[in-house]
Amino acid sequence: MDATKHHIPVARTATYYTLGELNANTKRVWFVLHGYGQLAQPFIKKFESLDDGQTLIVAPEALSRFYLEGSFEKIGASWMTREERELEIDDYVSYLDQVYQRVMQEAKVEDMEINLLGFSQGTATACRWANRGMIRCDRLILWAGHLANGLRDLLNPDRMPSSCYFVYGAQDQFLSKIDLSTYLDKLAEEAPQMKIIPYQGGHAINEHVLKTHFISGESKSRRPEPRPES
Template sequence: MEKRIGFEFNARYELLGTAGPQTDEVWLVCHGHGQLARYFIRKFSSIANEKRLIVAPEGLFRYYLQGYSGRVGATWMTREDRVSDITNYISYLSAVYREVIMPLNKPLKITFLGFSQGAATISRLATMTSLPFDRLVLWAGIFPPDLPPIESSDRLRNKECLLVYGLADEFLSDERMAEQNGIARQLRVTPEVITFDGRHEINEEVVQQIAARPYRQ
């Protein structure tokens, strides 16, 4: 007989910049499958400054990428016990948000960005919580198909939504993109598409372009 238990859990996240009175923009960025936050956050070092804070949570499950030793990566979830994993990481991400962003206690511009597997992760945070944000960026990933359609449509209404990917991305097939378009229609969202010459990766030039964009009023 399967049973459940709740307990306190300690998790880490990375910061670029220092939260303070000068901060007026925050990017919450979620890495992809097999990555670690301390390396992923470096992709955004060119846009971090005294006014823009970068926050990179880390997937709650770490594992050896090959065999039983060597490089370690993290993942947000697997298909096993997925509902529980989703609940746990939403609670974790919400806790990071409350610890870093809410104490600033001032109007902020907030970008949620998810890369690859992190795109589904950040999409759930955006649509399944009431946490304020202004811009949602799905990078080399798509909306997960199980988002609550009515709640998600309401949460994404009037939000800036970007879909970013490399033209040579080996993981975004025509079928995958068709799935993305179908889910977006169901959610009544039309993401602005930004492409670049590259593969399944974060492109620093595009990061800078997005950072330079004015937020939607």
């Protein structure tokens, strides 16, 4: 006789980190979602340059933690796996909505710019949250993520912000495993408003790129030349 599978919702304690404060001077909020095997506390440090007294940065941590490299020392987290994927997606969207509600409960959301950035595995998470959740996103930044089935598989065009960016390093060891030119063409087709920002670097948040393109005025984005080999 086969075993019978059951599901039961449970309460658990999740973690998120913030930089800055939400007060009368706050003009913008950034929600930043880390990648596979990362944790929110070191990840949010990459965004310290955004902390200007008028910006709040919020970094939720994925619900599934695990030991890295079999050493039982370093710990990372994952937003989901393919096992029970729809339930895990529902769980993290609900969790992110709760973070959003708690952070923004006293804010005048209509008066603020809300930025949503997903890095690596966090890009798909950001898209699903924007699609299924309650966040009102003015600017969506997808950084170093490979959306295997395309953007429209994750985000309805009706919920896609007018300001969308795809940022990647030319020496990204993960994106080098795919046909990057075809992938960028697909993103441009699915989101004509998408701005592409390439830079010289690997699979990481580049703080200079972040500051140059997303703090110092309008992004100077372009379709890249053929990617140099790393």
